[in-house]
Amino acid sequence: MIVMDLEWNYGTADEDALRLGKTLKFEIIQIGAVMVDKQGNTIKTFDRLVAPAVQTEIKQKVTELTGITTARLKGKSGFAKVWKDFCEWKNGENEIVFWGNCDRSVLLSNLLYYGFSDGEQLVLYDLQALFGCAVLNSSQQTALGSALESLRLVPYGQYHSALSDAVNATAILRTLGGREFIIKNQPRLLTKRPKKKLNTAEEGRLLLEKTFHSITEIGGVQSFFEPELTLQMKAPITEILPGFYRNHKKIWVYQSQDRLVKVTSRSRPAENGKGKDFVVKFFQINHTQLDTLRQWSGRQEQNKPKYFRKTPRKG
Numbered sequence: 001m002i003v004m005d006l007e008w009n010y011g012t013a014d015e016d017a018l019r020l021g022k023t024l025k026f027e028i029i030q031i032g033a034v035m036v037d038k039q040g041n042t043i044k045t046f047d048r049l050v051a052p053a054v055q056t057e058i059k060q061k062v063t064e065l066t067g068i069t070t071a072r073l074k075g076k077s078g079f080a081k082v083w084k085d086f087c088e089w090k091n092g093e094n095e096i097v098f099w100g101n102c103d104r105s106v107l108l109s110n111l112l113y114y115g116f117s118d119g120e121q122l123v124l125y126d127l128q129a130l131f132g133c134a135v136l137n138s139s140q141q142t143a144l145g146s147a148l149e150s151l152r153l154v155p156y157g158q159y160h161s162a163l164s165d166a167v168n169a170t171a172i173l174r175t176l177g178g179r180e181f182i183i184k185n186q187p188r189l190l191t192k193r194p195k196k197k198l199n200t201a202e203e204g205r206l207l208l209e210k211t212f213h214s215i216t217e218i219g220g221v222q223s224f225f226e227p228e229l230t231l232q233m234k235a236p237i238t239e240i241l242p243g244f245y246r247n248h249k250k251i252w253v254y255q256s257q258d259r260l261v262k263v264t265s266r267s268r269p270a271e272n273g274k275g276k277d278f279v280v281k282f283f284q285i286n287h288t289q290l291d292t293l294r295q296w297s298g299r300q301e302q303n304k305p306k307y308f309r310k311t312p313r314k315g
Helices: 015-020 060-066 079-090 102-113 127-134 144-150 162-176 179-192 222-233 287-302
Strands: 002-010 026-036 042-049 095-098 123-126 205-215 238-246 249-256 259-269 276-285
Touching: 002 060, 002 102, 002 162, 026 060, 026 079, 026 102, 026 162, 042 079, 042 162, 095 127, 095 162, 102 123, 123 127, 123 179, 123 259, 127 144, 127 162, 127 179, 144 162, 162 179, 205 222, 222 249, 222 259, 222 276, 238 287, 249 287, 259 287, 276 287
Parallel strands: 002 095, 095 123
Antiparallel strands: 002 026, 026 042, 205 276, 238 249, 249 259, 259 276
């Protein structure tokens, strides 16, 4: 298991470009991580600055919080190289713990922008939410420093330094019981979280929503939902638009006779701690909506960057 913290810069960005993964509003400039054993004891650490390619001028507020300046990042490796180094460092470990949900979203958006598919493999936990649910019996967010104080732990290093924050979150995890604390309380957290309202902007009419539990072969989620879709359609199905990502969910389109069905999939850590749970939805769509999805898919493929990207995407 890995405890990770990110520092990031920010700026304005076109919403359509964001959904396509064509730009970034929040760009990672520092990655700090601690690999731990099941009890939460430190095995090794990772600490790297990251040169931004989109939001290249570091905001004053970011500098005040982190001490990171534009000049300090000059000559540093970009995200693609640092992420490759991180993947070698983590050596196949895909369980990552954050203090809060913001870093999770920023990581996934940066992975999408740089063309990495790693996000589908990662099992991401929110220790801040688990702390609030299990320790405070509250859904209120707790600052890292406040959590340390409540557990009578001595803070390490400087707040808003990625590695220091990761080390401090590690101390909290270790005090609470390590991985066992997370696996034990993750189901409780899922039941306490309020269900999100259906997005009225979602293309199509919802036919079915189903959760597939404890999938360990992450790339094989289709083999789980396709039989269900065939039963729903009461006829053979054919994939006509391969999976692509939009707003941190994966989307496919199938045809069954004269009907078109959009399938969306979002993942979350499995309640039993093994693999991931996938929330899959089937939507009936029309040809106009299919054309829109084809445009999204085509633009994403067209703008997919190379594995190593030395210059930012133009346009």
